[in-house]
Amino acid sequence: MTATEAAGTAEAAATRLPLVLRNRRFAAVWAAQVLTQAAGRMFQVGAVWWLVGYAAGTDRGLASGVFLAVSTLPAVALAPLVAALIARRPHRTVLGASAAVAGLVALGTAGWTYAATLPMAVAYGAALLLAGCQAVFDPCLTTSVPELVEDADIEAATGFELATQSLAGLAGGLLGPLVVDGAGLAGIVAGCAGAYLLAAALIAATRFPTAPGAPTADGDAPADGAPPADDAPPAGRRPLRRILAELPFVRRVLLCFTAANLFTTAVFVVMPLYTRTVLHADGSTVAALEAALGAGTLVGSFTGGRLPGTPTAVGAGCLGLMAAALALPGLPGLPAPAAGQATAVGSMAVAGWCVGVIGVRFVALFQRLVPATDRPGFFAVMQALLGATFPVSSLVFGLLGDHLSPRTLCLVQALGVLPVAAALWWTGRYAPEPAPAPAPGAQPIGDER
Template sequence: MACELTAPSAEGTDRKRAPLIVRNGGFARVWVAQLLSQSATRMYQMGALWWLLGQVASGDRGLASGLFLMSAALPPVVLAPLIARAISRHRSRRVLSGAVLGGVILTVALAGFAAPAGMPALAVYPVMFGLAACQALFDPCLAKAIPELVQDGDIEDATAFEQSSFSLVGMAGALFGAILVDRIGLTGVVMVSALAYLGAAAFLGTVRFQPHGGEAQEGSGSGIGRAWQLLAGLPFIKLALICFTAANFFITATFVILPLYTKNVLHAPALTLGLLEGALWLGMLIGVFTGKRLPGHPGLVGGGCVALFGAVTVVPGVVPDQTALLVCLAVAGWAVGAVNVVFVAAFQRAVPTAAKPVFFSAMLALLGAGFPVAAFAFGLAADRLSPQSLFLVQSAGLLPIAAALALRSRRDARLRAAL
């Protein structure tokens, strides 16, 4: 069987200790397909965004970049019901292959249209929406398909690999997209992305999935109102979810501010933008693996991480220095990775088992909805305020959220002491 679901062999414990991608060639090929697919989407996003900033007047760059990032963020939100139905009704291999082939069609069509006549500025928006829709279909389908690729004892390892791809691609895709757009232009970036999608399709074509369990239930991705009712007896978790959503609004604004800061303040090339975003993703990756070791009440630790992000964003608002910004972004990324671990772990422990499917689907919907709103709001504000001012706005929005979490944790600590 291509996915290589085998019983423990007699080769001893060395093979069992080998990384999952060494022991399970089928999962390894699907994971490589995920990396290629996400990298293709990320390279196009970075390349098209930087190219777009060079096409519009300086006074319109904020709105143009905000609308572009909105087109990248909307598909997981507005297409969620359609994506859920597609994943539940069709086999995983068919859905995954369809998603990457959709990316091939979009990028090849755009490259073919742009090669003789030049890249049309308006075309980058719908193509970004389409590629983001393909990725929004691929990623949750892969998460659902993990039990079809690995044994039960390897599900945690497989999930870790699947989740790590976001940070890895965030670093590599941003860097390569920035390098390529300066060297071969946006049409070249689109062609490279098409090749990456083709590679993903080729890897998927070599893997067989073993059906596992029943079909997913439709409608499981909705139910924010129901989640609210279930959390009536968990006031801290409800507050944490509100604060988490509000913080995410300001945190994701970083992806709107950074291109404008690089272009208008640092007057640096696209490579600099790739390095800056890479520092953010690297810090996030480190935070994911180290945040679980932070001691203390989740509210206090989470509030501290949010406050740290808000504090370091003051620096680029005051000191326009590239090295200082790199360090600040790495620290800010660490804070994001750590706060994600702290909050999600707190939710896992506190939310009743029966409420978890509804709660986590509602949480993802809320967090996903924040990015397009942040992209539009900060993009619109960027045509009226300088990028330095936007960093300060970001900081001013995060610090009260951190204070609310910290104060609530102290109140909970006093109540526990009184009991």
């Protein structure tokens, strides 16, 4: 075998490896996202169960709804600031700083929790600060994906990135209620602090590439031939208000998903209430439901790209299936608690799979449809639009949870998703998605072996 053939064989073998084994830069950043989102999810799920099971008394629905609303406000309120920050500063700096600040907030909260009983207002404040850090971290990482991987690996990178939410749901959702039952809220916050600080260390140890002519950390373009500095996006981006205005198909799709989120994200309020009042179970059952949702999303993230059909057709079908899955635990006549628990776990797994499929298909499409210079603003706006309904959903379903049964809330969720599925199908049927734009002119960074 000649040297050329051997090199070709080695390269072909390498390309068959998972992306995280072929690209160490992306693997480190992805691992940091897993840690931050798992920590955030563990704190969120654990704190909600702490409120429902221990701290909130008879107002558990409202208390948990307010907590979840507070946890999502930063992604909505800070979207313009986040977009500007990502556009002007090196991505490595933004990612590392947001993880480090979250670690310090969690560390301070953990110290307070071990020293004295944590007031509910402090728990809400910690949730607000941690969510703010995550609202910076996630769109910055999404913006960095095309710069860390080759164009052919965007779907794979997107699958790994979206799978982070699944892994976070599995780890955080599983550990959160269990740790609260065993070690209280103090154990949750201490674990979160360690995860955030480890993520910051991973980012600090990772060197980000940059294309020639990109601005440096000081905001100035390097001279020709100068060594590349840490990555920073090029200047000259368009105002945020023009991004969605010039992408009508993307705008319609985002509006559909925003409407769907009003009902689907209510599951994080409904699940603890369902466990408490219908199944009469403890934190281990909440953990099982969260784990099923995360496992389903994980599978969907890695199988969604293989399903035939256009993104709108696949998305509409998945929304319809999700409506059926959400309605199943609310149907009258289901025996409880054993059969009811099995039904709820299965429903969460199916709903999670639908979320994973929708996410990987549409985020990969957006990576190609949205011009590279608009991606920081676009993904910040996307996160804000999709998150805008979460506070409303949490408050509305939290209030309803104090007056309606969780079974009824399951049916309300399902009925709300069905019209959105029809709207998304109509969008693809009568306003077909445009062809993806050519790859950006900047030279993509290859795998680091």
